Amino acid sequence: MAQLELDKVTKVFDDSSGTIVAVEELDLDIDDGEFVVFVGPSGCGKSTTLRMVSGLETITDGEIRLGGERINEQSPKDRDIAMVFQSYALYPHKTVRGNMAYGLQLSTDLDDQEINRRVEEAADMMGIEDLLDKKPASLSGGQQQRVATGRAIVREPAVFLFDEPLSNLDAKLRKHMRTELARIHSEVGITTIYVTHDQEEAMTMADRIVILNDGRLQQVGTPKEVYYEPNNRFVADFIGSPSMNFLDVKLDRDGTGSGTLVGDEVSYKVSDGMVGNLDDASSDLVLGVRPENIRIEAGAPPEKSIEATVDVVEVIGSDNFIYLDLAGQEFRVRTPSEIEPEEDETVTLTFDEENVHLFDARTGDALV
Ligand code: ATP
Numbered sequence: 001m002a003q004l005e006l007d008k009v010t011k012v013f014d015d016s017s018g019t020i021v022a023v024e025e026l027d028l029d030i031d032d033g034e035f036v037v038f039v040g041p042s043g044c045g046k047s048t049t050l051r052m053v054s055g056l057e058t059i060t061d062g063e064i065r066l067g068g069e070r071i072n073e074q075s076p077k078d079r080d081i082a083m084v085f086q087s088y089a090l091y092p093h094k095t096v097r098g099n100m101a102y103g104l105q106l107s108t109d110l111d112d113q114e115i116n117r118r119v120e121e122a123a124d125m126m127g128i129e130d131l132l133d134k135k136p137a138s139l140s141g142g143q144q145q146r147v148a149t150g151r152a153i154v155r156e157p158a159v160f161l162f163d164e165p166l167s168n169l170d171a172k173l174r175k176h177m178r179t180e181l182a183r184i185h186s187e188v189g190i191t192t193i194y195v196t197h198d199q200e201e202a203m204t205m206a207d208r209i210v211i212l213n214d215g216r217l218q219q220v221g222t223p224k225e226v227y228y229e230p231n232n233r234f235v236a237d238f239i240g241s242p243s244m245n246f247l248d249v250k251l252d253r254d255g256t257g258s259g260t261l262v263g264d265e266v267s268y269k270v271s272d273g274m275v276g277n278l279d280d281a282s283s284d285l286v287l288g289v290r291p292e293n294i295r296i297e298a299g300a301p302p303e304k305s306i307e308a309t310v311d312v313v314e315v316i317g318s319d320n321f322i323y324l325d326l327a328g329q330e331f332r333v334r335t336p337s338e339i340e341p342e343e344d345e346t347v348t349l350t351f352d353e354e355n356v357h358l359f360d361a362r363t364g365d366a367l368v
Contacts, residue, residue: 002158002191004030009062037202040212082152083161090136097132122153162194233364242332265327269303284361291334293355300350
């Protein structure tokens, strides 16, 4: 069983500029065969976590277990884990075949025939059979990426680690390789951790997404969970493009059970159901609503609408991204392409209560 468990894993770097807690008490259970994607802003600890799992970085505190066995002290080559780097890290003087075979020659006592069989099987899977006798320098970025992945596959490891493997490819090839990697994962079913900056990549590839910020875990969930039920304002802001709109509001209870969320230039009536969920909440709230959940609708009921001025209309094909000014703050709306208001026009925006997220203004925790 290649279940991977991280138990309060911590990494502290001490250098001349001081102490940096790169990863803090990270708890995570990854199931056998699961494809987990790490996302988060630059410096949040994604690569450091991956490097601790691979053994390239020591662990300051906590425990990493593979198949139930502690691996903290195992050297990288003794861990049944293969890593694919952003830079591919191919040996320039070896052929593709040589690159793919090298790890097996070093770390196993398989005979040449078996090594060759595995290399050819992985080459077939990656569609690079024709490249086996070439050197890396004569390959395109996409081909090098395939070789690097093929080299990891031949090892038949318990766990695959990918550190931004597609970031050096152009957008079209990246999308193609994304599908390829997903296909390979479904064929080989190896437990995988995949690090990316690209949230579309994360949303389309992941069984579960792990969102990190400042070395701390923010949420683990399926792509739908993190999109529809973000734990906190950070996750709500990070997932989704264009990102969620946020407005500072207070709840004005009307005595009959329902209430109104009131802020600068905002007044939005909410039901008793939503107010009931806020009984113990502080009065300073943040209302969140996604651009795709907002409609421009002239006849919308005034108690559920907001007025804003159009700054920019960005045409992206099937949809328009509309950037508006709401009391000096940018507000983003995504509409079907036929809705194209004029710049400087004042429009009425509305959204349904079921699409409203509310956060505690102080802690950022999701309340509704
Ligand atoms: P990116 O997306 O930019 O690659 P990341 O999420 O992978 O970022 P890490 O590379 O894991 O982030 O870095 C986490 C934190 O640890 C950062 O503050 C970084 O500066 C720090 N850090 C990483 N490696 C070292 C090191 N060898 N020495 C000191 N600090 C380090």
